[in-house]
Amino acid sequence: MSKAWTLVSRPDGLPDLSNFALRDVALRALNPGEIRVRNSFFSVDPYMRPRMNDVESYVPPFELNEPMTGAAVGSVVETRSDRFAVGDRVVHFLGWRDEAVLDAANAQPVPKGPLKDENFLDALGSIGITAYFGLLQVAEAKPGDVVFVSAAGGAVGSLVVQIAKLHGMTVIGSAGGEEKCDFVRSLGADAVIDYKSPGSFQEKLEQAAPQGIDVYFDNVGGEQLDAAMAVAKRDARFAICGMIGMYNSDDPVGFANIFNIISKRLQIRGFISSDFLHRRNEFVAHMSLWLARGMIQTRYTVFEGLERGPEAFLSLFSGGNTGKALVRVEA
Numbered sequence: 001m002s003k004a005w006t007l008v009s010r011p012d013g014l015p016d017l018s019n020f021a022l023r024d025v026a027l028r029a030l031n032p033g034e035i036r037v038r039n040s041f042f043s044v045d046p047y048m049r050p051r052m053n054d055v056e057s058y059v060p061p062f063e064l065n066e067p068m069t070g071a072a073v074g075s076v077v078e079t080r081s082d083r084f085a086v087g088d089r090v091v092h093f094l095g096w097r098d099e100a101v102l103d104a105a106n107a108q109p110v111p112k113g114p115l116k117d118e119n120f121l122d123a124l125g126s127i128g129i130t131a132y133f134g135l136l137q138v139a140e141a142k143p144g145d146v147v148f149v150s151a152a153g154g155a156v157g158s159l160v161v162q163i164a165k166l167h168g169m170t171v172i173g174s175a176g177g178e179e180k181c182d183f184v185r186s187l188g189a190d191a192v193i194d195y196k197s198p199g200s201f202q203e204k205l206e207q208a209a210p211q212g213i214d215v216y217f218d219n220v221g222g223e224q225l226d227a228a229m230a231v232a233k234r235d236a237r238f239a240i241c242g243m244i245g246m247y248n249s250d251d252p253v254g255f256a257n258i259f260n261i262i263s264k265r266l267q268i269r270g271f272i273s274s275d276f277l278h279r280r281n282e283f284v285a286h287m288s289l290w291l292a293r294g295m296i297q298t299r300y301t302v303f304e305g306l307e308r309g310p311e312a313f314l315s316l317f318s319g320g321n322t323g324k325a326l327v328r329v330e331a
Contacts, residue, residue: 001026001027003023003097003098005022005310006022007052007066007068011052014314015052022307022309027099027101030078030101034102035079035104038099039072041073041117042070042073043070043125043324043325045071045316048313050247069096071092071125072091072096072121073092073120074100074329076088084109088109092107096309098329115291122159122323123291127159129283131157131163132283133273138239139237139238139239140237141164143167145164147170148173148205148209149219150217151174152171153173153323158183161188162187165187165188166290166296175192175193175195177319180322195223206231213228214233214236215236218238219241220244222246222253223245225243234264234265235266235267236266238269240269240270244316299323301323303326313325
């Protein structure tokens with residue numbers, strides 16, 4: 001038997017442990033073209049929260065009482081495919097479990113070399129694609145721009161900060177608490193706002209960017225998005241990849257500064273990583289070089305053991321992770 005996490009009820013607001021159950025899954029024989037993978041890590045990400053609602057979105061919702069899915073990396077332990085041999089390392093989308101059976105066409109090889117497995121769930125995975133293309137393509141950020149990044153201590157935000165600095169931009173990041181703010185400073189941010197500290201967030205952003213911002217990379221939504229609209233320069237560009245601050249609320253969201261979209265001619269564009277999968281090779285070439293040369297730092301909050309999957313996921317909403325949150329299934 002294998003074990004997999006399932007969603008047993010749809011959360012109302014912030015999920016809790018009662019919404020999840022770890023269940024046995026019968027191991028079946030492989031069909032031609034399939035592989036069996038023993039996972040070493042799987043990823044937990046904010047976008048999974050909307051998948052827990054039974055609503056149409058850009059990713060299908062989780063089915064109740066069925067194994068959950070998400071990015072994972074592991075070793076092939078059985079194969080009926082010419083694409084992979086036993087022992088090969090692969091990335092795939094059947095996380096939240098200890099073993100997975102999948103069509104080999106749905107797995108990507110992990111190249112041999114100095115990079116860690118974790119890198120392929122972070123800087124070299126969809127997280128990195130989101131940061132790279134969101135900043136440089138969606139927001140059209142360029143050298144000299146003043147860039148504001150929310151959730152700058154998280155998986156995507158921490159990469160955006162570093163990519164922006166590598167391209168000669170001034171970076172303002174937001175993070176919650178002294179430790180996370182120090183981490184964002186260590187990445188090279190020119191200014192860091194502690195959103196948990198007392199006072200108006202808009203006033204803090206105005207102090208950090210007295211001449212305004214050219215780019216906003218949004219992971220949060222809510223108050224920080226509203227503040228960015230107030231502090232934006234004319235023709236500022238907003239890249240919206242997530243709104244974690246709003247995922248657990250059913251309350252209508254109002255924006256006091258929304259009229260600035262017109263008066264400042266703001267360009268606001270939402271996107272997801274799969275919009276740029278056709279340019280993955282371009283991204284990997286740049287990011288692999290930066291990682292190999294130590295020009296990009298990665299930090300992980302690793303939760304040990306399959307049984308800690310929901311705990312790792314819930315940490316995303318309580319500030320319990322710095323950098324990328326991962327679950328280590330086995331060493």
